[in-house]
Amino acid sequence: MRGFFAKLIFGARYRLTITGAEQVPKSGPVLLLGNHISWIDFIFLQWALPRAVCFVMHAEYYDWPVLRAVLKWFDVISIQPTSSRGAIRNIVTALENNKAVGFFPEGHISTDGEFAPLMRGFERILKEADAEVVVIPFVINNMWGDFLSLAPKEIRRRQKLTLRRPVGLNFGPKLDSSATRAEVSHSIASMLN
Numbered sequence: 001m002r003g004f005f006a007k008l009i010f011g012a013r014y015r016l017t018i019t020g021a022e023q024v025p026k027s028g029p030v031l032l033l034g035n036h037i038s039w040i041d042f043i044f045l046q047w048a049l050p051r052a053v054c055f056v057m058h059a060e061y062y063d064w065p066v067l068r069a070v071l072k073w074f075d076v077i078s079i080q081p082t083s084s085r086g087a088i089r090n091i092v093t094a095l096e097n098n099k100a101v102g103f104f105p106e107g108h109i110s111t112d113g114e115f116a117p118l119m120r121g122f123e124r125i126l127k128e129a130d131a132e133v134v135v136i137p138f139v140i141n142n143m144w145g146d147f148l149s150l151a152p153k154e155i156r157r158r159q160k161l162t163l164r165r166p167v168g169l170n171f172g173p174k175l176d177s178s179a180t181r182a183e184v185s186h187s188i189a190s191m192l193n
Contacts, residue, residue: 002074006047010040015164018048020138020171026051029095029131033122033184034138035115035192036104038149041140042074045102048169054094055102056087077101079121088125095129105184113144113151115189118181126177135175137187141168168193 007016024030032045032053042055054075061067063078077094079087094101103125105118126133145151145159172187 002046002052003049006043010043010047013163013165014044015166016044016047016169017166018169018171021048023171023174024049024051024100024136025134028098029129029133030100031095031122031125031133031135032100032102032138033105033118033135033188034102035140035188036106036109037113037140038109038143038146040148041104041109041143042076042102044140044167044169045138046074048171049100051100053100053102054091056091056104058108075099084121088121088128091125092128095125095133096131098131105181109150110144111150113149113155115185115192118185120181122184123179123181126179129177131177133177135177135179135184137172137175137184137191139168139170139172139188139191141170141191141193143167 046053052075054077056079057071057076059078059080077087077090091101103122105122106116107119110116142165143149145155146165147156170191172191175183175187
C-alpha cells in the first residue's frame with residue numbers, strides 16, 4: 001500500500017528503474033543498507049518493494065511537525081547520533097519482529113555526490129539481533145543534482161530539466177548477519193554508476 005502511494009505521488013516526477021528486487025525476501029527480518037543521495041531515498045525504496053519497510057531517520061528531521069504524521073505512517077525510527085542506544089534497540093526489535101528496515105549507513109545525505117565511509121551502527125544492530133537477519137545492499141543512482149539532493153545550486157541549474165527524471169534503484173546480492181562494513185561498502189560501491 002505504501003509503495004502504491006509513493007509511486008502515485010512521485011511517479012509524475014521520477015521514472016524509477018528497479019533491478020534485483022527479487023533479492024529482497026518477502027518475509028522475515030531484512031536490513032536494507034544503501035547510499036544516501038537525496039531527501040526522498042526512502043520513498044524510492046518503499047516504491048520498489050511490495051512489503052512495508054521501516055526507515056531510520058535523524059531525529060532532527062523526524063521532529064519537524066509538518067513531517068511527523070507522514071513519517072509515522074512510514075514507520076520511521078528516529079535516531080539521535082549522539083545517543084543512539086534507544087534507536088538501536090528499536091531497530092533490533094523491529095528486525096526481531098520480522099520487519100524490513102531501511103538504513104543509510106553513511107549517516108547523512110551526500111553533500112558532494114560521493115559515497116561516504118559507512119558508520120558502525122549497522123554492525124552493532126546485527127550483533128544485537130537474535131534473529132538471523134538478511135542484509136541487502138542497495139544503490140540509488142541519478143539523484144545527484146536533483147532539487148531534492150544537497151547538490152549546490154550551480155550543479156542543480158546545469159541539470160537538464162525533465163518531467164520524468166530517470167532514477168535507478170539496484171539491489172545487490174544478499175549478505176548474512178555477519179556482514180561487515182567492508183563487505184557492505186564494497187557491494188554498494190560496485191553498484192554505483
